[in-house]
Amino acid sequence: xxxxxxxxxxxPVDDFASQVLDVVDAIPPGRVMSYGDIAEYLAGAGAKGPGxxxxxxxxxxxGGAVAWWRVIHSDGTPAPGHDSVALRHYLAEGxxxxxARPPVRxxxxxxxxxxxxxxx
DNA sequence: CGTGTGACACGTA
DNA sequence: TTACGTGCCACAC
Numbered sequence: 001x002x003x004x005x006x007x008x009x010x011x012p013v014d015d016f017a018s019q020v021l022d023v024v025d026a027i028p029p030g031r032v033m034s035y036g037d038i039a040e041y042l043a044g045a046g047a048k049g050p051g052x053x054x055x056x057x058x059x060x061x062x063g064g065a066v067a068w069w070r071v072i073h074s075d076g077t078p079a080p081g082h083d084s085v086a087l088r089h090y091l092a093e094g095x096x097x098x099x100a101r102p103p104v105r106x107x108x109x110x111x112x113x114x115x116x117x118x119x120x
Numbered sequence: 121c122g123t124g125t126g127a128c129a130c131g132t133a
Numbered sequence: 134t135t136a137c138g139t140g141c142c143a144c145a146c
Contacts, residue, residue, distance in 0.1 A: 054128095057126075
């Protein structure tokens with residue numbers, strides 16, 4: 001077969017975005033991942049130079065199609081826009097919170113999801 | 121093609 | 134704990 005891997009036209013809508021959404025969609029309830037974690041996870045998955053900012057950009061555009069509340073800052077603070085909504089999900093999913101009151105903060109130490117098998 | 125901005129992260133004060 | 138400055142990368146103008 002042609003030395004071409006997969007379809008050459010592959011106009012990957014947004015290859016990077018697709019991977020990010022896939023990872024976020026794989027985060028189980030009660031667990032969360034930081035932008036940097038996702039970027040790092042993708043970096044180990046084959047992606048290149050995915051900065052945490054790029055992950056945030058994807059979430060800002062396609063975030064409405066995934067559990068955006070499971071994607072938070074490295075500090076454990078949820079994304080802006082609907083902190084109360086995120087808190088509602090955390091309580092419903094049993095996410096370990098360090099602060100159940102603004103500033104809402106998730107206990108990253110325990111809620112952090114390694115992503116199945118992260119490079120260590 | 122330079123400048124500004126942004127759902128970020130990190131170090132230091 | 135909060136606040137400020139810096140580095141990083143991609144995109145809009």
